[in-house]
Amino acid sequence: MIEPLLTIPAQSELPDSEPKTLVEGAYRQLRRDIIEGRLAPGSRLRVEHLKDFYNVGAGTLREALALLVSDALVVSQEQRGFRVTPISLADFEDVTHTRVLLETEALRQSIAHGDEAWEAELVGSFHRLTRAEEKLAADTPSSANEWEQRNRAFHEVLISACPSAWIRYFVGIMNQQSERYRRLTLLNPVLPRDVHAEHTAIFDAALARDAGRAAQLLAEHIVLTLTTMRQLPQEIFRNAGN
Structure with missing residues (x-):
């Protein structure tokens, strides 16, 4: 191949x-x-x-x-x-829907092909993400950057057993775009959200090899960021390049 x-x-x-x-x-x-x-x-x-x-x-x-x-x-x-590249709500809607299509399929394939080494890596990445989320909740210095790194790593490990290199590549591109917008929601929280509980549910479903539930939870997790973004004042997008 x-x-x-x-x-x-x-x-x-x-x-x-x-x-x-x-x-x-x-x-x-x-x-x-x-x-x-x-x-x-x-x-x-x-x-x-x-x-x-x-x-x-x-x-x-x-x-x-x-x-x-x-x-x-x-x-x-x-x-x-x-x-x-400019940002806009319409662009993030497109990014979100594309990411859901690609990342949920990648997760299904990863669960189907993942071995014990994948499981071990998933457990480790979830543990590190949990520690980063504890620091984020405590608002410790540099916690946002550490959380972004650990969050990115967790999502990458979830789909790392997907055999399609192209799907994983394009998921990576979508995640880069999502991160630009996600940071706006971290700086401007408008909706109560338990991100750790969301990650825990996805982790548990993936480890249980319940691909259908894991994909559904992942889709809801991704779309909730868009829901949050829609609540932000629109001047955030208009002033982003000023």
Whole structure:
């Protein structure tokens, strides 16, 4: 079987491994700053300014930006350079529905093919996520970033036994997009929500090999973020690139 040429490493691996090239290092830094909102949605990315900030050459930075275009985190504007991809409620609705389609199918396949090693990894990732959620509830420093990393890792492990590399790849793209929006809900909580209970229910169903229930719970979990997003003031989206 020929594996697809996927150039982007698994997201959960990014914080723990050293970049192999200058391009990869610049890509990681830019990606992090876009997802965490330091580079605002819709803002122009001027190579002549950013190359000094990230301490890389113009060519290296352009290559990193090209990778981010393939992630749909950056938009190339022909002769006008690059911009951070804008955000909107309509876009997040599209991202959410696409993510539900892909990730629930990936979870079904992962449960069908997962072995004892997958189960052990799932238990470990859930334990680490639980600790991060405890810190988030206590509002400890850097808790949001740690929670995002552990949440991402948990969702990746859930589908890691899915045999389709393409499904896993596109789920990763959708999760990157979701993370940009999810951070807005963390900063602007509007609906009471027990995310830990949601994760626990998904974990229990997956470990019990109940693919139907696990997929249903995962879909509800993903859609609830969209429900929360719809409650946010619309000026959040209008002002995101200012």
